[in-house]
Amino acid sequence: MSRAADIARLTIAPLFVIAGTVHLLRPALFEPVMPPGVPHPLLVIMVTGAAELAGAAALFVPKLRWLAGTMLAVYAVCVYPANILHAVRDLSTGTGLGWAYHYPRLFAQPFICWWALTAGGVTGGRRS
Template sequence: MTKSALSARIRTAARILLAAAYLVAGIAHLTRPAGFLAITPHWVPMPETVIALTGVAELAGAMGLMTQCLRPAAGIGLALYALCVWPANIHHAINDIPLGGLHLSWWYHGPRLALQPVIIWWALWASGVTDWPLGRKAR
């Protein structure tokens, strides 16, 4: 197997894994919104609607990642989505908001906050929007 073929397989696997994660998260946003509402900052207007729309966005992004012609748009959209929900993750961490009665320690919050840029990059890389830092995109 060539390096190029291996790279393509890894990217495909990363894309499928990311799509699956967003599919699960989207379903959770729509079927179990309470935890997401709990971590939503107070300044977010119409939080119930926002949580429902984020679930729809996650589902659309997951489907877009699996559709070749929509893949770049889905990658950009999911990267922007991950950037936009970062304040909720920060709010969750700083205010130690329990989920289901469970307080999550900084062993959870620290890596979660630090990995948000990786999730943003992952959406862009898995969708083929960027090859950085793993190589240059062929023109």
């Protein structure tokens, strides 16, 4: 396992633990940003929180690490529409978090995907 993967794992896993915990303990925060048409939004929020926690933990299990990094990156892609909707709603009403939050958040998504892949040992051409 490379040093970069070790650092990525030690830095991204806590963020997914925090996000997953907030999803499970405060799901109402996420309901307004669920894209229309998502069935059973509360259940989806709870499942995504559990997925974040499971993915973060799996990054520390060598046999699951590659899959965890891959799935966390896929997860980051899948939640991007909710991030966009959140930004549009907040910025159009002026009642939300504003550009200082949304601009970096929206443009950080590819980095988050790369970070998860690195944490899982997916990048660098060898499986770990």
